[in-house]
Amino acid sequence: MCTLTHLFENNQRWSTALQKQDPEFFLKLSKLQTPRYLWIGCSDSRVPANEVTGLLPGELFVHRNVGNVVVPTDLNCLSVIQYAVDVLKVKDIIVCGHYGCGGVRAAWDGARLGLIDNWLRHIQDVVQEHEVQFKQIQDDSKGFERLCELNVIEQALNVCQTTIVKDAWGRGEPLTVHAWIYDLRDGLLKDLGLCVSRAVDAIAVYRKIVQ
Ligand code: CO
Numbered sequence: 001m002c003t004l005t006h007l008f009e010n011n012q013r014w015s016t017a018l019q020k021q022d023p024e025f026f027l028k029l030s031k032l033q034t035p036r037y038l039w040i041g042c043s044d045s046r047v048p049a050n051e052v053t054g055l056l057p058g059e060l061f062v063h064r065n066v067g068n069v070v071v072p073t074d075l076n077c078l079s080v081i082q083y084a085v086d087v088l089k090v091k092d093i094i095v096c097g098h099y100g101c102g103g104v105r106a107a108w109d110g111a112r113l114g115l116i117d118n119w120l121r122h123i124q125d126v127v128q129e130h131e132v133q134f135k136q137i138q139d140d141s142k143g144f145e146r147l148c149e150l151n152v153i154e155q156a157l158n159v160c161q162t163t164i165v166k167d168a169w170g171r172g173e174p175l176t177v178h179a180w181i182y183d184l185r186d187g188l189l190k191d192l193g194l195c196v197s198r199a200v201d202a203i204a205v206y207r208k209i210v211q
Pocket residue numbers: 042043044066067068098100101102103104
């Protein structure tokens with residue numbers, strides 16, 4: 001038999017524990033999901049979206065990729081955003097990166113890892129965009145930390161600039177885009193100060209926090 005028995009055992013315990021608190025929990029969820037939040041984060045196994053935010057199944061719609069990158073030609077990510085905004089009517093989109101990100105590190109070092117190098121090019125664009133700022137940072141680890149932050153801010157701005165979010169704002173729908181970063185060393189989230197609820201605010205807020 002080719003099964004990961006211990007994972008099925010874990011699953012059994014998890015399901016039992018949740019149903020102990022609320023016998024109808026899975027039944028209610030199976031009929032409808034009404035998450036308030038969309039999380040766009042890194043695939044890193046150390047940053048599990050639901051756990052770090054203390055949210056239950058049904059409360060968080062999630063998209064994760066290496067380096068929490070949002071590219072306007074990525075049909076996968078765009079479809080998640082469109083479904084979340086237009087169908088599920090989420091109120092908040094959280095782009096969350098993390099310090100010590102392997103994808104950001106590889107982009108920072110210009111490492112050659114394979115196909116993924118092409119994906120990480122988008123993070124190298126962030127370095128180029130903020131070249132002046134990075135030249136002023138002498139310490140390599142500080143530069144890397146700053147890139148982890150600036151990458152989140154850039155990707156959050158990309159979310160603000162999708163046609164999906166702009167159209168939702170145009171219709172007057174309540175929708176806020178956030179940029180957060182998670183610290184692997186203490187398990188804490190930090191708000192990077194980008195919190196945009198109107199198209200007209202996006203660039204001004206962005207400029208204020210990227211300096
Ligand atoms: Co990462």
